[in-house]
Amino acid sequence: MQGYYERLAAALLPMLADRALIRDAIISAVFITVLMICRSLMRRAILRRHDLGPEVRRRWVVYLRNTALGVFFLGMIFIWGHEIQTFAVSLVAIAAAIVLATKEMILCMLGSIYRSSSNAFTVGDRVEIGGIRGQVIDMNIVSTTLMESSHALQHQGTVGRSITVPNSLLLNQPVFNESMLGDYVLQTIHIAITRVDDWLKAELVLLEAGQIIAAEYALDLSRHARELERRYALESPMIEPRVRIFLDRYEEIGLQLQIAVPLGQRAKIEQRVLRMFLQGMEK
Known part of the structure; x- marks a missing residue:
């Protein structure tokens, strides 16, 4: 049985x-x-x-x-x-x-966890990962897709092609997020003149060009700076344009304009500053 x-x-x-x-x-x-x-x-x-x-x-x-x-x-x-x-x-x-x-796949998943836990960036941010710069247009558990920025101009104008970056890079490469603190970034514009040029006039013309452009969005920039100061307990960010002078080369005088510009308009504003500078020096 x-x-x-x-x-x-x-x-x-x-x-x-x-x-x-x-x-x-x-x-x-x-x-x-x-x-x-x-x-x-x-x-x-x-x-x-x-x-x-x-x-x-x-x-x-x-x-x-x-x-x-x-x-x-x-x-x-x-x-x-x-x-x-x-x-x-x-x-x-x-x-x-x-x-x-599956070592690489596991590293990619760990990179995704690191990105989420540290809030390193999100969709729409402009970042640089491992020397690759661009705007984040997609991200998942194994990769991040960027709309590549122009390397020739070294600014944030896109060149129309996407780059897929494995998330494993986040574990061993620094991530530069230009959007981390909001809608404005600090743009630096370099100009070199010879020692025989009128550097006082060049400094004044360059500063005036920056002030004219910054005045177009001064109110919004001021509100944005106060919000950053309140939210992140930061010192008041630089709002007014300023010009610094460098003497790195004997035959040249370097002028450096620092100006806060809206995110995504760095190349456009730099071209405006350069044109205004040349026109001012010709008068």
Whole structure:
């Protein structure tokens, strides 16, 4: 009699295992379908919000995609937990090999955790990672996509191509975020004149050009500086343009204009300053 029950159990176990596998597969298919429908509806609702700016809508679309991906992984782990546990036990012998094979992927995920926990940057920020400069247009758990900035001008004018950077770079490369403190950055414009030129006039013309341009957004810049001072407990940032003089070369006099400019307009404002300087020196 005992042998009969053992044979019956041996015959039923594969059937029960197959039924559990089919059940989990059906639940997974329903879960994925519902998740994709919800993500599609929410994405469409975000894109239809014309009261939000393009940067905000793109940021919310990225957040929605990453959240949906996280929910997908959690759901799969919850549904297939028993099978995953059984499979994991069988992989103990080759765990070290798997870690070595996925080392770069693990580093990318750790870089994503580091980015999120330190709030290093977000979508729309202008950053420099490992010598690559650009505006962040997308990011996920393994990579960050930048719209490359011009290296020839060394400013923030984009050159129309995207660069995908692995998040593992965040663990061993410094990240320079020019948007970390808001909508203005400190721009430095260098001009060199000879020793025989009228450097007093050049200094006055350069400073006047900076003051004329800074006056166009002086009120907004002043409010922004007070907000930074209050939020980050910083000393009042430099608002008024100033000119510094350098004598690094015997045959030249270096003039350096420091001026706060709106983020994304560095190259445009520098060209305006240079043109105003040349016109002022010709008078």
